Amino acid sequence: MERRDFIRKSALASGILLVPSFLKGMEFVSLDQLSGYKNVVIIQLSGGNDGLNTIVPYTNDIYYKLRPKISKKRADILQLSDELGINGKCVALKSLFDSGELTIINNVGYPNPNRSHFRSTDIWQTASSSDQYLKTGWIGRYLDANCQSSFEAIEHDSSLSLALKGEIKKGIALTDPRQLFQSTREHYFQSLVDGTNSELLTEDNQGYLYKTMLETYSSAEYIFEQAKTYDSKGQYPNTKFGKNLKGIADLIVSGLKTRVYYTSHSGFDTHVNQLATQDRLLEDYSEGIGAFVNDLKKNDRFKDTLILTFSEFGRRVSENGSSGTDHGSANNVFVIGGNLKKKGLYNACPDLQNLDDNGDLRFSVDFRSIYATVLKDWLEVSDKDILNQEFNRLDFI
Amino acid sequence: MELSKKQIQHLYWRAGFGVDPSDLNKLEGKPLEVLVDELFESSKRFAPLEMKLAAGASNQKKQSKNEKKKQAKINKTGLHELNVLWMTQLATTEAVLREKMTLFFHDHFAVRIKSPVDNLTFNNLLREHALGDFGKLLVAVSKSPAMLSFLNNKQNVKDHPNENFAREVLELFTLGRDNGYTEKDIQEAARAFTGWSYDEEGNFVIHQKKHDDGSKTFLGHTGNFDGDDILQLILKEKQTAIYLTEKLIDLFIGRELPGNRAEYFASVFFNANYDLQTLIRALLTSDDFMDARSIGCKIKSPTEFLTGMTRLFEVDFKEKTTLVQIQRKLNQELFFPPNVAGWPGGRAWIDSSTLMLRLKAPSVILNFGVIEWDEKGDMPEDKLIQLEEKRDNTQAKVEKKMQAYPNWEAFEKKMKNEQSRLKEFLIQPELSVGAQKLLAVSDSVSLKDQAIEIVSLPEYQLF
Numbered sequence: 020m021e022r023r024d025f026i027r028k029s030a031l032a033s034g035i036l037l038v039p040s041f042l043k044g045m046e047f048v049s050l051d052q053l054s055g056y057k058n059v060v061i062i063q064l065s066g067g068n069d070g071l072n073t074i075v076p077y078t079n080d081i082y083y084k085l086r087p088k089i090s091k092k093r094a095d096i097l098q099l100s101d102e103l104g105i106n107g108k109c110v111a112l113k114s115l116f117d118s119g120e121l122t123i124i125n126n127v128g129y130p131n132p133n134r135s136h137f138r139s140t141d142i143w144q145t146a147s148s149s150d151q152y153l154k155t156g157w158i159g160r161y162l163d164a165n166c167q168s169s170f171e172a173i174e175h176d177s178s179l180s181l182a183l184k185g186e187i188k189k190g191i192a193l194t195d196p197r198q199l200f201q202s203t204r205e206h207y208f209q210s211l212v213d214g215t216n217s218e219l220l221t222e223d224n225q226g227y228l229y230k231t232m233l234e235t236y237s238s239a240e241y242i243f244e245q246a247k248t249y250d251s252k253g254q255y256p257n258t259k260f261g262k263n264l265k266g267i268a269d270l271i272v273s274g275l276k277t278r279v280y281y282t283s284h285s286g287f288d289t290h291v292n293q294l295a296t297q298d299r300l301l302e303d304y305s306e307g308i309g310a311f312v313n314d315l316k317k318n319d320r321f322k323d324t325l326i327l328t329f330s331e332f333g334r335r336v337s338e339n340g341s342s343g344t345d346h347g348s349a350n351n352v353f354v355i356g357g358n359l360k361k362k363g364l365y366n367a368c369p370d371l372q373n374l375d376d377n378g379d380l381r382f383s384v385d386f387r388s389i390y391a392t393v394l395k396d397w398l399e400v401s402d403k404d405i406l407n408q409e410f411n412r413l414d415f416i
Numbered sequence: 417m418e419l420s421k422k423q424i425q426h427l428y429w430r431a432g433f434g435v436d437p438s439d440l441n442k443l444e445g446k447p448l449e450v451l452v453d454e455l456f457e458s459s460k461r462f463a464p465l466e467m468k469l470a471a472g473a474s475n476q477k478k479q480s481k482n483e484k485k486k487q488a489k490i491n492k493t494g495l496h497e498l499n500v501l502w503m504t505q506l507a508t509t510e511a512v513l514r515e516k517m518t519l520f521f522h523d524h525f526a527v528r529i530k531s532p533v534d535n536l537t538f539n540n541l542l543r544e545h546a547l548g549d550f551g552k553l554l555v556a557v558s559k560s561p562a563m564l565s566f567l568n569n570k571q572n573v574k575d576h577p578n579e580n581f582a583r584e585v586l587e588l589f590t591l592g593r594d595n596g597y598t599e600k601d602i603q604e605a606a607r608a609f610t611g612w613s614y615d616e617e618g619n620f621v622i623h624q625k626k627h628d629d630g631s632k633t634f635l636g637h638t639g640n641f642d643g644d645d646i647l648q649l650i651l652k653e654k655q656t657a658i659y660l661t662e663k664l665i666d667l668f669i670g671r672e673l674p675g676n677r678a679e680y681f682a683s684v685f686f687n688a689n690y691d692l693q694t695l696i697r698a699l700l701t702s703d704d705f706m707d708a709r710s711i712g713c714k715i716k717s718p719t720e721f722l723t724g725m726t727r728l729f730e731v732d733f734k735e736k737t738t739l740v741q742i743q744r745k746l747n748q749e750l751f752f753p754p755n756v757a758g759w760p761g762g763r764a765w766i767d768s769s770t771l772m773l774r775l776k777a778p779s780v781i782l783n784f785g786v787i788e789w790d791e792k793g794d795m796p797e798d799k800l801i802q803l804e805e806k807r808d809n810t811q812a813k814v815e816k817k818m819q820a821y822p823n824w825e826a827f828e829k830k831m832k833n834e835q836s837r838l839k840e841f842l843i844q845p846e847l848s849v850g851a852q853k854l855l856a857v858s859d860s861v862s863l864k865d866q867a868i869e870i871v872s873l874p875e876y877q878l879f
Contacts, residue, residue, distance in 0.1 A: 190769075228771065231771050232772075340571055340573045
């Protein structure tokens, strides 16, 4: 480790991290105070969502030629423009599009795309180039550079993604604030926490366990106490994804001082019989988002929330032999919010005439430009410090 | 070299699921090579998991909606039964090294399919080859209904190749991600695997009409390759030995090795034509393995964590599905890997929510959720009574749910010779200062209460 990093790290570790009394000084914020307190919700469609059957180029002959079995017909879509239509299952998304609360950014990707789920997920979550291997996630680095506490980034899921793991701080993973809180109520563990000096902790796995324990203690009570205030009655789909979104809505409306929420919706790896599977997943996604946005609107929090949806890659333009699609590259990204500057279709349609050597879409927007925009223009922090590089920002917010 | 008790424990934790305390005296004084020989000897026999299942039931194609629903239910119950069967084998078997490697390959060749029959066959296939020839295992896995269906090779046909299997075989099973192959190699390999499928009974078949027998260029070689040729070409690459060896170093030694040690072990493996036993023996008898830095440096997988506890305390789970629920909570449900890459492992096992569950799990499994820890001395009597009442309440509630019963009598008997080193026996790494303080002020006197306190420490998560 470089000396500079070491000093910075020790300063952080001794100053703020994990001092139990620091919680006492923290006041819970009321709803009015939270007005203008911006947060971002990030959703990964895991498995590689087929962007072309989500936002369909319904007037493009090449699309129909390359997908004789699984193309979306005109009747299966809801029209967005003269060239593009959205999958017919996405009714709620269509109405967000109509009300100017959805921006669709086409052709998002990165140079030398990697078609492995795991590698490409890592690339998206760490905001690395395709030949760069980073051990920290971009939200984790945001926590390191800009936040005091782990709960400022929460993943609503049973485990924590790389995206939320920083060098010094990690976000909190939870599915139920009560459960997390109760797990910290054991007298024995509390005594262990009280008797542990965070400055003496090592870099090995043992130190890692203790650090995680201390961080959990410093966040669990806050999250639980705060989250008690709101329990949404909205109509969320009765799926894991629906439950995660409801959980996030509860936390946002309860007034948690959390800036980043993260969750995922999985099953998009449609190598076989794609149509039924993807339709079901997209319907789930769209209905969930619809309920989520309604919830936030009712509580006046939508204007301060930005929802970003991505997938690790898109899928090949040509269908495969099993009515499905193989791994591809560039894809669309959805930005949803009450305060969008550029609404609707952000940029040009995918160019099906100019595919790469694998028959995949070429990217025109680097995904890190989107991250940079969210960091700088929404969360109002230095994007360069987190992304380690300057990217052209976009103007959707 | 004379091995310390701690080192013997280390060997049995890494090559198995911990050592029986009553065996420690017998093992002490034997050289490492002999202990490793004994481990192989007790794993020599291959005892497959056996379960009565309607063969082929899940492979039927045309089913009505009702039949499908029924089938789904049968599959789910079947997988739970299979899970419990394996957990029982893990908790009782002498062939610990074979089971350890079966678990390793359950993760390495991760499949997630619904059919209990195919899962059972696949799991036994992994067990059979677990200490044998990796090349043979790779071929058998590639031709198994489980893998063929999971990675869609049934749908991989001439004119419309499906790349799923070809990509993962290179990326996850052999060479490792981005290690000396291209997108073109994947596409060519996919062509070679076209037509590979299986029949209703689960036998491997090649549909010649669907097989692309044209010329392919793969990793620089050109020919009319079929799937078998591709697998052999992959095995010719030393990178395959390097990738597997790195994973096995992580499994047994658990830390990055300095200099060219990894390369050395990879050469051992490659020169032994992928004989797993040769490599494992080299790893376990190496100085790197017994180095103090290797002891207690790894985080247990949930299965290792659970199995270690179940074996030592002889826990009887009256309600077997509880075992499945605990696995699910700890993020490792057997037969349900998160995806084809298996479980991320290492530090990924631990985050805010899983850590607290894992710290709580020992007291839940061993004492219905109560750690009887109190600080020595000054608690007023009325408070003490109150606390005991609260604890009794908790225990009554948790017992109903868990129905897990450790055998404390047996434990005390087994621990007879090791009682004075209870901490050293239960915990592999050095205790933290905080943990030492906590145990020092404890007013617990019984072996049971002390043991529960110790296994509830973060250090028990390590081995």
